[in-house]
Amino acid sequence: MADVVPAKILVPQAxxxxxxxxxxxxxxxxxxxxxxxxxxxxxxxxxxxxDITIRIPAKKVTAIIGPSGCGKSTFIRALNRMHELTxxxxxxGDVRLFGEDVYGSSVEPTVVRRRxxxxxxxxxxxxxxxxxxxxxxxxxxxxLTQKSFLRQRLxxxxxxxALWDEVKDTLGRPGISLSGGQQQRLCIAxxxxxxxxIILMDEPCSALDPIATxxxxxxxxxxxxxxxVVIVTHNMQQAARCSDKTAFFYMGxxxxxxxxxxxxxxxxxxxxxAYVSGRFG
Amino acid sequence: MTAATDTFEPSRAHQTWRRxxxxxxxxxxxxxxxxxISPLFLVLYFLVSKGASALDWNFFTQLPKPTGxxxxxxxxxxxxxxxxxxxxAVVGVPIGVMGGVxxxxxxxxxxxxxxxFAADVLNGIPSIVWGVxxxxxxxxxxxxxxxxxxxxxxxxxxxxxxxxTTEEVLVLVPQSYREAGLALGIARWKIITVIVxxxxxxxxxxxxxxxxxxxxxETAPLLFTALGNNFWNHNLSEPIAALPLQIYNYAISPxxxxxxxxxxxxxxLMGMILxxxxxxxxxxxxxxxxx
Numbered sequence: 161m162a163d164v165v166p167a168k169i170l171v172p173q174a175x176x177x178x179x180x181x182x183x184x185x186x187x188x189x190x191x192x193x194x195x196x197x198x199x200x201x202x203x204x205x206x207x208x209x210x211d212i213t214i215r216i217p218a219k220k221v222t223a224i225i226g227p228s229g230c231g232k233s234t235f236i237r238a239l240n241r242m243h244e245l246t247x248x249x250x251x252x253g254d255v256r257l258f259g260e261d262v263y264g265s266s267v268e269p270t271v272v273r274r275r276x277x278x279x280x281x282x283x284x285x286x287x288x289x290x291x292x293x294x295x296x297x298x299x300x301x302x303x304l305t306q307k308s309f310l311r312q313r314l315x316x317x318x319x320x321x322a323l324w325d326e327v328k329d330t331l332g333r334p335g336i337s338l339s340g341g342q343q344q345r346l347c348i349a350x351x352x353x354x355x356x357x358i359i360l361m362d363e364p365c366s367a368l369d370p371i372a373t374x375x376x377x378x379x380x381x382x383x384x385x386x387x388x389v390v391i392v393t394h395n396m397q398q399a400a401r402c403s404d405k406t407a408f409f410y411m412g413x414x415x416x417x418x419x420x421x422x423x424x425x426x427x428x429x430x431x432x433x434a435y436v437s438g439r440f441g
Numbered sequence: 442m443t444a445a446t447d448t449f450e451p452s453r454a455h456q457t458w459r460r461x462x463x464x465x466x467x468x469x470x471x472x473x474x475x476x477x478i479s480p481l482f483l484v485l486y487f488l489v490s491k492g493a494s495a496l497d498w499n500f501f502t503q504l505p506k507p508t509g510x511x512x513x514x515x516x517x518x519x520x521x522x523x524x525x526x527x528x529x530a531v532v533g534v535p536i537g538v539m540g541g542v543x544x545x546x547x548x549x550x551x552x553x554x555x556x557x558f559a560a561d562v563l564n565g566i567p568s569i570v571w572g573v574x575x576x577x578x579x580x581x582x583x584x585x586x587x588x589x590x591x592x593x594x595x596x597x598x599x600x601x602x603x604x605x606t607t608e609e610v611l612v613l614v615p616q617s618y619r620e621a622g623l624a625l626g627i628a629r630w631k632i633i634t635v636i637v638x639x640x641x642x643x644x645x646x647x648x649x650x651x652x653x654x655x656x657x658x659e660t661a662p663l664l665f666t667a668l669g670n671n672f673w674n675h676n677l678s679e680p681i682a683a684l685p686l687q688i689y690n691y692a693i694s695p696x697x698x699x700x701x702x703x704x705x706x707x708x709x710l711m712g713m714i715l716x717x718x719x720x721x722x723x724x725x726x727x728x729x730x731x732x
Binding site for chain 2: 240242245247269271272273274275277278280282284286287288297298301302347350351354
């Protein structure tokens with residue numbers, strides 16, 4: 161299994177081991193998509209996130225890694241307020257999306273979610289809808305009905321999700337008739353169709369075979385030209401392969417956040433070191 | 442075989458005993474299964490053997506003949522039952538479905554507990570009680586028995602049935618569809634109407650048909666609401682005929698001809714309910730295939 165192999169082996173030795181991390185100058189120039197300050201989250205009495213402070217850059221891929229139950233899914237669900245579906249959650253702290261307060265009292269969660277799309281662990285195309293309907297549902301239900309526009313956006317989204325060539329002749333077939341990997345790319349196309357600024361991915365490949373995973377990873381790579389991608393993954397090789405920055409979460413805390421290369425080659429924190437080298441988690 | 446397993450090997454006689462015990466139990470269970478379904482065949486046998494002779498074209502097209510005259514039919518009662526069911530659906534379907542949506546999608550755990558409890562109590566209320574309540578609500582104030590009152594009585598009975606089945610099928614729709622919708626920035630009510638309800642639509646329709654089949658044969662709620670009518674109903678605020686009422690009236694009459702007609706009416710009513718059940722079967726079979 162790929163997971164067992166320590167990630168270090170797979171990452172080219174570009175940065176000399178033991179060298180001091182040199183990330184500070186690069187960070188200042190980037191546009192920041194999400195600025196999270198002292199963010200904590202509770203499920204009832206249980207605190208799931210402790211005082212998270214992180215700046216997620218725009219038009220980059222940021223990976224969030226950590227063992228099961230460390231709060232990584234909770235964290236990205238808090239970025240577009242999806243956690244509010246779980247009753248009894250409570251938050252403290254500040255999340256800003258390009259400077260705007262995501263949790264502001266006048267901010268509608270639906271508006272946030274239109275700007276911050278999400279792809280889930282298990283592909284979930286709507287079973288009553290065709291491939292085309294699945295892609296366009298977000299636009300249609302938000303009131304966009306002009307045929308030529310929808311038609312264009314359909315092709316555009318499916319092309320971006322690298323699915324167009326496989327489904328262009330069967331757009332009327334049910335979305336659930338596709339294979340697992342195709343379904344996941346369909347869900348990505350569906351998320352892209354509403355033109356969000358950010359795409360959150362919650363372990364998008366964990367239910368896919370290696371070939372389908374490779375396709376989705378390639379897709380993530382091409383997405384960062386136009387989009388900010390935040391991806392939660394169990395798979396450290398995946399984080400190493402497709403992200404620019406990596407955050408390591410453990411027990412609801414952000415342990416370390418840096419350039420992906422630094423996290424895998426030369427982490428500052430011994431816990432990060434232990435995790436990325438496969439000694440725990 | 443090793444010595445260890447040999448010690449667990451039962452004797453030949455014991456094996457035979459086990460075999461016979463197993464056969465005996467299988468036969469007993471089979472007999473019970475036959476006993477469960479045989480009433481259905483008994484009912485069908487009696488209805489057909491006693492009712493089929495009175496079942497002719499006139500039965501479906503003519504009004505009842507006055508006492509003493511032979512022939513006639515139950516056309517008004519058949520149409521009356523269909524009209525009552527239609528009115529009941531107008532009352533029961535929207536309220537029941539929307540109540541079910543509330544339970545599955547909006548209600549808090551605490552509120553849902555009490556609403557479900559109330560619905561289950563309502564489901565257990567004897568139908569004659571519904572008749573009395575609607576009589577007090579809609580017959581006494583308007584000083585007349587009416588089709589409206591009959592439809593309302595049946596509709597009230599449908600509400601808790603439909604509410605519970607709607608809730609059950611909506612809860613079966615995976616949470617991930619709702620999340621996918623929300624993540625697209627779609628408003629919650631649109632997700633519920635366009636995605637969730639559509640996904641569960643077959644189940645909801647099945648629930649409505651089952652509720653309809655369940656109330657189609659009710660007599661007690663109609664006794665002092667719809668009352669019955671020997672002629673066509675031209676005004677819904679007047680009494681209306683219904684098959685169960687007509688069967689009841691004819692069955693307790695002293696005339697052989699009416700007895701035969703009562704059997705025939707029962708056969709028709711049974712046929713209607715059976716048809717509804719078959720439709721439900723066909724729908725839910727398609728449902729399983731698509732999943």
